[in-house]
Amino acid sequence: MAALYDPAVRRVEEAGLAERRRVLLADASGRTVEIGAGTGLNLEHYPAAVTELILTEPDRSMAKKLRKKLGRSRRDAQVVEAAGERLPFQDGSVDTVVATLVLCTAPDPQAVVGEIVRVLKPGGRFLFLEHVRAEDDPRLARRQDRLAPITNYIFCGCHPNRRTLATIESSPLVIENVERGELPKNVTPAFQRPMIVGAARR
Numbered sequence: 556m557a558a559l560y561d562p563a564v565r566r567v568e569e570a571g572l573a574e575r576r577r578v579l580l581a582d583a584s585g586r587t588v589e590i591g592a593g594t595g596l597n598l599e600h601y602p603a604a605v606t607e608l609i610l611t612e613p614d615r616s617m618a619k620k621l622r623k624k625l626g627r628s629r630r631d632a633q634v635v636e637a638a639g640e641r642l643p644f645q646d647g648s649v650d651t652v653v654a655t656l657v658l659c660t661a662p663d664p665q666a667v668v669g670e671i672v673r674v675l676k677p678g679g680r681f682l683f684l685e686h687v688r689a690e691d692d693p694r695l696a697r698r699q700d701r702l703a704p705i706t707n708y709i710f711c712g713c714h715p716n717r718r719t720l721a722t723i724e725s726s727p728l729v730i731e732n733v734e735r736g737e738l739p740k741n742v743t744p745a746f747q748r749p750m751i752v753g754a755a756r757r
Contacts, residue, residue, distance in 0.1 A: 568596065570739035576600050576655060579682050579752055585650025588674065590639040590667065591657035593617050595624040598632070605651070608632035611642065639667035642674055649674045655684040658719045660712040668726045675757035681728055682754050686738060688716045689749040699746045706747075715747050728755035 564572075577600040584604035589597060592610035594617060601608060610625070610632055612618040618636050625632055637643050639654070640663050652671045658664045671681050689695035699716035706713045724730060733753030740748065 564596070566742040567739055570742050572738060573600075575684060575752060579655070579684055579754075580653065582680065582682060582754060583651045583653060586648070587651040587653060588642070588644065588649050589653040589655075590642075590671070591654060591660070592621055592634070595621045595628075597653065597655060598624065598628055598630050601630065609635055609644075611635045611637045611639065613638040638662075639670060642670045644674045646673055647676045647679075650676055650679050652679070652681045653683075654681070656686065658683070658685050658722070659687075659714050659717055662712065664717065664719065664722050665725075668722055668728070672727050672757060677757055679757045680731070680754050681723075681757070683719075683723070684750065684752045685717075685719045686715055686747050686750040687719045689746075690718070691735075692749075695745060695749070702746050720751050723755055728757060730755050 573596075576597055580597060580600040581602055583601055586607040587601065587605045588609045588611060590611055592612045595610070608630065610621060612621055612634065613636065615636065618634055622634050625634060635643060639657065639661050652675060654667075658667060661667045675681065688699060696716065703714050703716050706715055720733060731754045733751055736750055736752065737748040738750055
């Protein structure tokens with residue numbers, strides 16, 4: 556999956572997802588931790604306001620590819636092999652946490668959000684971009700439910716039918732803004748298009 560990931564997502568990135576990442580990450584600042592950094596698709600979008608960047612990735616093959624990409628970039632960052640459910644950072648030590656297309660694959664998304672709450676400083680921000688359950692389209696939601704076992708098997712545990720916004724809202728985090736939208740239509744299957752982009756504060 557690590558070898559195939561970048562070619563597999565290139566068209567959707569070029570069709571608009573990369574720009575979504577850039578706009579979202581423009582609000583990152585201070586000590587920033589990215590959860591599930593994968594192959595480093597967010598690397599080029601972090602602004603100068605990020606004073607320390609730590610990229611976490613639990614998959615060893617993904618982390619290896621991430622380190623190679625980091626070595627070719629001008630970005631000063633650290634790669635840490637760690638799962639989002641067990642972040643190796645002290646309580647209240649992070650200014651910004653980032654997760655893009657991560658909570659759909661996490662084995663325990665509630666635990667990941669709990670860790671985000673724990674490591675964020677008071678007033679710290681969580682920036683997220685996730686594809687989610689089609690709450691406003693029952694027919695599409697049912698299709699997501701049917702396909703979830705297949706996507707879970709093929710795409711490293713991906714669950715396109717997760718109610719990720721509800722998971723964030725049920726935590727101590729306070730939603731600052733959230734936009735419901737879609738991943739680019741021409742290059743993304745309908746069941747994977749519904750998404751949310753937003754920010755929450757500790």
